[in-house]
Amino acid sequence: MPTIEQAxxxxxxxxxxxxxxxxxxxxGLAENLARQVGADVExxxxxxxxxxxxxxxxxxxxxxxxxxxxSAAVARRVLSDEGWTEARIRAVEHCIxxxxxxxxxxxxxLEAKVLFDADKLDVMGxxxxxxxxxxxxxxxxxxxxxxxxxxxxSGEAESGEPHSAYHEYLFKLRRVRERLYTEPARRMGEQRHxxxxxxxxxxxxxxxxxx
Numbered sequence: 001m002p003t004i005e006q007a008x009x010x011x012x013x014x015x016x017x018x019x020x021x022x023x024x025x026x027x028g029l030a031e032n033l034a035r036q037v038g039a040d041v042e043x044x045x046x047x048x049x050x051x052x053x054x055x056x057x058x059x060x061x062x063x064x065x066x067x068x069x070x071s072a073a074v075a076r077r078v079l080s081d082e083g084w085t086e087a088r089i090r091a092v093e094h095c096i097x098x099x100x101x102x103x104x105x106x107x108x109x110l111e112a113k114v115l116f117d118a119d120k121l122d123v124m125g126x127x128x129x130x131x132x133x134x135x136x137x138x139x140x141x142x143x144x145x146x147x148x149x150x151x152x153x154s155g156e157a158e159s160g161e162p163h164s165a166y167h168e169y170l171f172k173l174r175r176v177r178e179r180l181y182t183e184p185a186r187r188m189g190e191q192r193h194x195x196x197x198x199x200x201x202x203x204x205x206x207x208x209x210x211x
Contacts, residue, residue: 001042002049002078010053010074016134018052022122026051030118034111036184043088043111047095050075051115068103072096101172107181117185120176125192128173129199136165144207166207169200 004024011020027048034044054070072093079089095115098107101123107113123131133143145164151157155171163171177193180186205211 001082002046004049006078007049007053010050015138017131017138022131023049023052025122025127026115026118029121030115033114033118033182033184037110037114037182039110039114040091043091043095044114046075046079047092047099047111047115048118050078050092051096051099051119068097068100068105101176101179113181117180117182120180121185121188121192123173124176124189125195126199128176128192128196132165132168132173136163136168139163141165144203146208166200166204169196173200 004027007023008020011018011023013019015022027045030044030048031041033039034041051071052067053074054067075092075096076089079092084092091109091111094105094109095107095112097103098105098112099115099119101120107116122128136143141162142164144166145162147167147170148158148161151161151167152170157163157167173196174193177186177189180189202211
């Protein structure tokens with residue numbers, strides 16, 4: 001089984017978005033959810049420790065948008081070296097490939113749904129707001145920029161329009177609750193959703209002088 005100490009080696013130091021603090025929160029959430037819904041805790045634990053093992057930082061460029069593939073490849077190497085069976089390696093790979101909101105692969109197994117939910121719960125609530133702002137700063141984008149009409153209507157930015165933290169809230173974060181799979185995650189997500197929406201509503205109100 002991969003260890004927390006190994007996971008520290010796969011994470012960037014002082015990364016407020018995909019660093020070790022995020023990994024540990026996802027690990028705790030995933031193990032908790034796995035026990036509640038009867039998922040394989042070993043599969044879930046390995047996937048949580050490895051889900052952002054490669055390419056998740058904005059500096060990775062194009063690889064950032066495919067980091068689930070790179071992280072799954074790291075998982076295969078690590079678990080193969082540990083002597084995991086092919087079936088269990090594939091189970092962990094699927095969890096990792098399917099964990100992204102914007103990813104092409106959807107969670108099919110209970111373990112993959114658990115990891116997806118745990119990862120999404122950490123982009124909701126107070127930590128969700130903090131991480132989204134942290135990512136905007138990492139990417140050289142503003143915390144708030146007024147979204148264009150095109151973005152509000154279609155999610156497609158106009159030429160030169162920054163993808164601020166507020167843009168990310170409109171495009172993704174306010175919709176995360178709808179994508180949760182497990183009942184325990186949906187229960188936890190209700191309060192986190194309210195906190196997240198209240199924060200970004202207030203952010204926009206202050207930025208636009210409406211508070």
